[in-house]
Amino acid sequence: MADDAATTDAATETPEEEVEAVQPDELREGIVARFGDLLGDALVDSLIDPGVDLTIRVRTDAWRAAADVARNHLGARYFCFLSAIDWLPSPYGRSMDSEVDTVLAAQAGDVAEPRSSEIVQGTTGGDTRFQVFARVAHLNGDGGFWGITIKADVPDDSLTVESWVPIYAGADWHEREAWEMFGLTFTGHPGLRNIYLPSGFEGHPLRKDYPLLSRMVKPWPGIVDVEPMPTDDEDGDGGGAAAEGSAEGGDS
Amino acid sequence: MTAVTDRRQLQQIAARAADARVNVELETEGMTLNIGPQHPATHGTLRIVARLDGEQVIAAEPVAGYMHRGYEKLSEVRTYAQATALMNRIDWLGSFANEVPFILAAERLMDVEAPPRATHIRTILFEMSRIAHLILFLGDMGVQLGAVTPVFFAFRDREFVLNQIEAATGGRFHPYFDRIGGLKDDLPKGWIADTKAVMEKVRTFCDEIEDVLMGAEIFETRTRGIGVIPPDVAQQYGLSGANLRASGVDWDLRRDNCVGLAYPELDWKVWTHPDGDSFARFWVRLQEVRESTKIIDQLCDGLPSGPIMAKVPRIIKVPAGEAWVSTENPLGEMGYYVVSQGDLTPFRVKIRSASFNNVSITPWLLRGVYVPDIITILASLYFILGDIDR
Numbered sequence: 294m295a296d297d298a299a300t301t302d303a304a305t306e307t308p309e310e311e312v313e314a315v316q317p318d319e320l321r322e323g324i325v326a327r328f329g330d331l332l333g334d335a336l337v338d339s340l341i342d343p344g345v346d347l348t349i350r351v352r353t354d355a356w357r358a359a360a361d362v363a364r365n366h367l368g369a370r371y372f373c374f375l376s377a378i379d380w381l382p383s384p385y386g387r388s389m390d391s392e393v394d395t396v397l398a399a400q401a402g403d404v405a406e407p408r409s410s411e412i413v414q415g416t417t418g419g420d421t422r423f424q425v426f427a428r429v430a431h432l433n434g435d436g437g438f439w440g441i442t443i444k445a446d447v448p449d450d451s452l453t454v455e456s457w458v459p460i461y462a463g464a465d466w467h468e469r470e471a472w473e474m475f476g477l478t479f480t481g482h483p484g485l486r487n488i489y490l491p492s493g494f495e496g497h498p499l500r501k502d503y504p505l506l507s508r509m510v511k512p513w514p515g516i517v518d519v520e521p522m523p524t525d526d527e528d529g530d531g532g533g534a535a536a537e538g539s540a541e542g543g544d545s
Numbered sequence: 546m547t548a549v550t551d552r553r554q555l556q557q558i559a560a561r562a563a564d565a566r567v568n569v570e571l572e573t574e575g576m577t578l579n580i581g582p583q584h585p586a587t588h589g590t591l592r593i594v595a596r597l598d599g600e601q602v603i604a605a606e607p608v609a610g611y612m613h614r615g616y617e618k619l620s621e622v623r624t625y626a627q628a629t630a631l632m633n634r635i636d637w638l639g640s641f642a643n644e645v646p647f648i649l650a651a652e653r654l655m656d657v658e659a660p661p662r663a664t665h666i667r668t669i670l671f672e673m674s675r676i677a678h679l680i681l682f683l684g685d686m687g688v689q690l691g692a693v694t695p696v697f698f699a700f701r702d703r704e705f706v707l708n709q710i711e712a713a714t715g716g717r718f719h720p721y722f723d724r725i726g727g728l729k730d731d732l733p734k735g736w737i738a739d740t741k742a743v744m745e746k747v748r749t750f751c752d753e754i755e756d757v758l759m760g761a762e763i764f765e766t767r768t769r770g771i772g773v774i775p776p777d778v779a780q781q782y783g784l785s786g787a788n789l790r791a792s793g794v795d796w797d798l799r800r801d802n803c804v805g806l807a808y809p810e811l812d813w814k815v816w817t818h819p820d821g822d823s824f825a826r827f828w829v830r831l832q833e834v835r836e837s838t839k840i841i842d843q844l845c846d847g848l849p850s851g852p853i854m855a856k857v858p859r860i861i862k863v864p865a866g867e868a869w870v871s872t873e874n875p876l877g878e879m880g881y882y883v884v885s886q887g888d889l890t891p892f893r894v895k896i897r898s899a900s901f902n903n904v905s906i907t908p909w910l911l912r913g914v915y916v917p918d919i920i921t922i923l924a925s926l927y928f929i930l931g932d933i934d935r
Contacts, residue, residue, distance in 0.1 A: 371783065371796075372783040374895065378895075415865075415884055415886075416867050426882075428897075432780065440869075442882075463905055463906070487610070488610060489609060499617060505618060
């Protein structure tokens with residue numbers, strides 16, 4: 294069967310981690326090399342998790358070209374999803390593990406240290422607040438199964454990238470969702486309009502600076518509900534389940 | 546009943562479907578038909594606005610969002626354990642299967658691996674939610690087309706499966722049983738023998754459905770050649786699961802990219818069908834239920850002993866990183882892209898649900914079909930509204 298390569302791929306993933314560290318992932322390195330050939334210096338960064346996954350980042354102006362390369366040159370004909378990330382740290386409320394609710398403290402005027410608003414991008418880096426990312430895959434056939442995550446920065450001033458719809462027709466709904474949830478515009482999309490939210494909705498809910506009203510009305514109870522835990526070394530294994538059981542109780 | 550395998554015949558079917566899409570120029574006065582949000586074929590509250598010319602659909606536009614719950618936003622302010630309870634409710638008929646990829650993504654970021662017994666029980670429950678889910682489809686497909694009997698068989702036999710899920714997890718619909726590092730509990734006494742008896746019943750159910758529906762002339766004429774999706778279109782729209790396999794694409798994540806579940810050790814088969822029509826989608830799902838019962842039988846026989854929980858800290862902080870994990874859920878590929886910044890809560894969770902992609906093809910697929918076929922096509926695409934709206 295054609296999937297032999299993929300099956301061995303999955304099988305090596307868990308038991309042979311040490312071996313994998315030595316064995317480079319030729320399939321995925323080959324894919325990155327092809328992207329490098331076809332996109333030139335528009336391929337900014339890549340990350341290979343050997344035997345598991347592959348992520349690349351391309352320059353904004355090569356966003357659609359990357360889709361074209363993936364589909365028409367490398368055979369990734371399957372479109373999985375397209376979405377965006379807002380890398381701004383949430384300016385609202387207490388972080389789950391901080392002792393002080395920064396919003397309440399700021400209102401009272403005795404804020405110890407304001408929460409860091411430094412933007413930290415994830416794997417494969419980035420320069421802008423918003424990033425678009427999408428996943429496509431090559432299903433069975435000659436080369437076995439592989440998938441790839443493609444990322445690109447979204448310019449802060451225009452918040453616009455090219456649409457993927459001319460290449461992957463299925464990107465239509467995903468871009469409509471990213472448009473209403475993050476406020477990004479996709480040039481070349483056949484009709485950006487609301488998909489989940491009622492038309493006329495103001496704001497972009499998945500942006501980090503969009504307040505989650507239920508949290509604003511009632512501060513997060515998590516930190517006050519948690520009783521001090523017994524030390525970890527008493528009972529090792531059953532403990533994890535028990536601790537979560539009590540968390541459930543507090544939640545209800 | 547044999548599948549249509551002759552290539553020429555298939556091309557004719559596809560060409561007929563394409564013709565129907567083009568021949569809409571005999572314009573009469575148009576009419577707009579509003580299907581749903583409360584139609585039984587919409588499995589919840591999907592509304593479809595169809596513009597008709599006589600009996601033919603010129604354009605159809607699904608309207609989603611009546612049930613949007615904002616899980617991607619909510620999970621940013623919940624711990625991983627709490628977010629799992631949300632994920633449970635995305636595709637509510639196969640709840641346990643929704644938890645698994647999210648937990649697996651967190652486990653990958655934490656570099657934790659569940660012990661073999663937990664992995665096996667996870668796989669059993671995963672397949673049981675698939676059976677409970679697809680049994681309902683098999684009965685429901687009949688009732689959409691006017692055959693009332695199968696749905697009674699379906700509800701009767703699904704109950705046995707749900708009882709087993711309840712006996713193991715305590716919840717019929719929303720188990721919330723999966724934990725980072727393993728499972729909440731071990732299986733109760735006598736569960737394995739009961740489960741094997743239930744699998745026998747499910748196989749009988751499959752035979753009954755085959756007797757009742759397949760080969761029935763009305764069922765055949767209403768499903769054969771209706772809603773044909775060519776493989777390349779299916780892939781472009783990101784169709785997955787049985788919808789994709791019914792278009793002849795041989796791809797199943799359980800076999801091709803099995804992460805953290807016990808499938809590679811088992812003997813089972815991935816079924817495909819070359820036609821890509823509504824009948825093919827029904828047929829593939831029927832075979833999948835049969836394969837699932839085989840998988841569960843094998844897992845019950847070879848269940849390893851040992852702990853069901855790996856050693857994980859009590860307060861779970863997931864190290865910074867990004868992980869994408871997807872599994873082959875009852876409706877198709879379900880995946881989570883989890884971004885963590887080392888906090889108690891995920892920084893961003895992108896939920897890739899199967900039905901969202903499966904339904905996004907409907908504007909393309911419904912163009913040119915006749916009104917009764919809308920129902921056939923929607924029923925055979927099989928979606929759950931929670932899985933579209935998240």
